[in-house]
Amino acid sequence: MSVSRVEPIFRSERPFDHTFNLGALEGAEVIAAQGAIVGRVKEVRVDPQTLRFEGILVRRSGGKPLYIGRSYIHRFSHRSLILNINPIVSLVEREVLRSDGKSLGKIHRIVRKGTSNDLVAIIIRPFFRKELVIPARAIKSTHHAVMLHSHYHVKHRYIWQKS
Amino acid sequence: MSNTGISGRRVDQAITSEDMLGKRVIDQRGKYIGVSERVLIDPQTLTLLGISVDKGALYKSIVIGKGYIKNITPHAIFLSIPVTLEMKGMIVFDKTGARIGVVKEISLRGMRNTLKTLHVARGLLRGTVAIPASFIDTVGENIILSVTKEHLEKEMRTS
Numbered sequence: 119m120s121v122s123r124v125e126p127i128f129r130s131e132r133p134f135d136h137t138f139n140l141g142a143l144e145g146a147e148v149i150a151a152q153g154a155i156v157g158r159v160k161e162v163r164v165d166p167q168t169l170r171f172e173g174i175l176v177r178r179s180g181g182k183p184l185y186i187g188r189s190y191i192h193r194f195s196h197r198s199l200i201l202n203i204n205p206i207v208s209l210v211e212r213e214v215l216r217s218d219g220k221s222l223g224k225i226h227r228i229v230r231k232g233t234s235n236d237l238v239a240i241i242i243r244p245f246f247r248k249e250l251v252i253p254a255r256a257i258k259s260t261h262h263a264v265m266l267h268s269h270y271h272v273k274h275r276y277i278w279q280k281s
Numbered sequence: 282m283s284n285t286g287i288s289g290r291r292v293d294q295a296i297t298s299e300d301m302l303g304k305r306v307i308d309q310r311g312k313y314i315g316v317s318e319r320v321l322i323d324p325q326t327l328t329l330l331g332i333s334v335d336k337g338a339l340y341k342s343i344v345i346g347k348g349y350i351k352n353i354t355p356h357a358i359f360l361s362i363p364v365t366l367e368m369k370g371m372i373v374f375d376k377t378g379a380r381i382g383v384v385k386e387i388s389l390r391g392m393r394n395t396l397k398t399l400h401v402a403r404g405l406l407r408g409t410v411a412i413p414a415s416f417i418d419t420v421g422e423n424i425i426l427s428v429t430k431e432h433l434e435k436e437m438r439t440s
Contacts, residue, residue, distance in 0.1 A: 149378050152421025153371070198378030200425070219307060219357025261310035261421060 139196075140164075140171065147198040148176045148186075152261065156184065156205060174199065181207070190235060203235045209260060214242055214252070217268035222250065225264065240264065296353060305357045306334045306345070308364050317358055318342065332358065349394060363420070365389060365396045372423040373401050373412065375430040384424070385409060399424070410437060 121135045140162045148156040157178035163185070165172050174191070176184040184205060192202040206228055214222040226249070227241040237254040244250060256270035266272075286292070298320045306314040319333040321344065331346040343366055351361040366387055373381040386400035386409075396414040403410055410433065418427035426433070 147378065147380070149374055149423070149425070150421075151419065153374065153419060153423030153425050154421065155372070155423070193377065195377035195379065198374070198380070200374075200378045204421070215307070215311065215357075218354035219305060219359065220355075259311055262312035263307070265311045 138194075142196045143174065143194060143199065146194070146196065148174070149198055149200045150204040150208070151192065151200070151202055152204050154204065154208065156201065156208070159199060181210075204260070206230060206235055206237050206260075209237075209240065209264065212260070213263040214240065215263050215265050216272060217258075217266055217270075222266075222272060301332065301353060301358065304353070306332070306360065307357050308360045308362065308367070309351075310363050312363070312367060314345075314360070314364055314367065315340075315343070362394050365394050368396070368399065368420065368424065371420075373399065374423065374425050375433065376418070376426055376428055377430075378425075379430045381410065381412075381426070381430060381433065382407075 121133075124134050126134055143159045143162050146159045148159060150156050157176040159174050160177040160183060161175040163172050163175060164170065171188055173185055173187040176186055178184065184207065186201065186205070190201050190203045192200045194200070207230075209228055210225050212225050214225060216222060223242045223244040225240050226243040229238040229241065229251075230236060231238055237257070239251050239253050240257070242250040242252065250272065252266065252270070252272070256266050258265045258267045301320050302317055304317050306317055308314055315334040315336040317332045318335040321330040321333060322328070323330050329347050331344055332350070333342050333344050335342050343364070345360065345364070349360050349362050351359045353359075366389075369384050369387055371384050373384060375381055382401040382403040384399050385402040387396065388398040388400070389395060390397050396417075398414065399412045399417075400409050401412055402408075412426065412433065416426050416428050416433070417424060419425040428436075
């Protein structure tokens, strides 16, 4: 809506043409920092006490919807929203490779620091072997497959072996 | 049984072409590129030129020069670069996240891994747009530009 068609009533707040219609964000595409499509905005959440924008609820094609806090939002427009992170929950099902290229399997679960996007560990459940917990410090990169540092030595245990 | 030979140097640490073939080729970012299918050797100097990578039945093989190979392990061949040709098929977003289109063609500088221009299909009846490498901000699973869609259209009109 154009400014000329609006009757303004405000004190020290920003003028109408300097604000953004958050309702228009609904349905906008959510893009991770590295360009991966995370999903679409389902809801825009506001703190009822402070009336401050707090985050968005993202509908994904697979898995639970994500609630992403505003500190993880880089910029938005009417068409889409770009995050300043790559949500680590999307690492589930990614392949994990040792530094020599051997595949250890796919990520079964992610352990995060509280509700933040900080990775603590990844958990792999290899075939016929016990769950493998790999700490975040052993991870070299997560762009495509998860690559481990060469100094990290994986100790596999079969399900019939004691811990 | 020990090998006898007249190689002139120790070859205990050397690998054979068999060690290189059929291995997974993985780029710097951990992306699976394909399987090594041929080892290319210069017939004059007898030095290794590179490898040819099979990308599956639907895609053309690509040749990767030895300068881009980081190391060869028992399970894979690691590259020291993200392969620019792999940008084909990625979605291109502008600075604000607006969708521009999908990468259809890639122009490289000579035969190197350096990107010159992306040719992006904008959808049915809208043709393609050539985006210079200098307009690219991030390349990951998809591409994010450092300019807006409007700026890009303005550039296209002036060029």
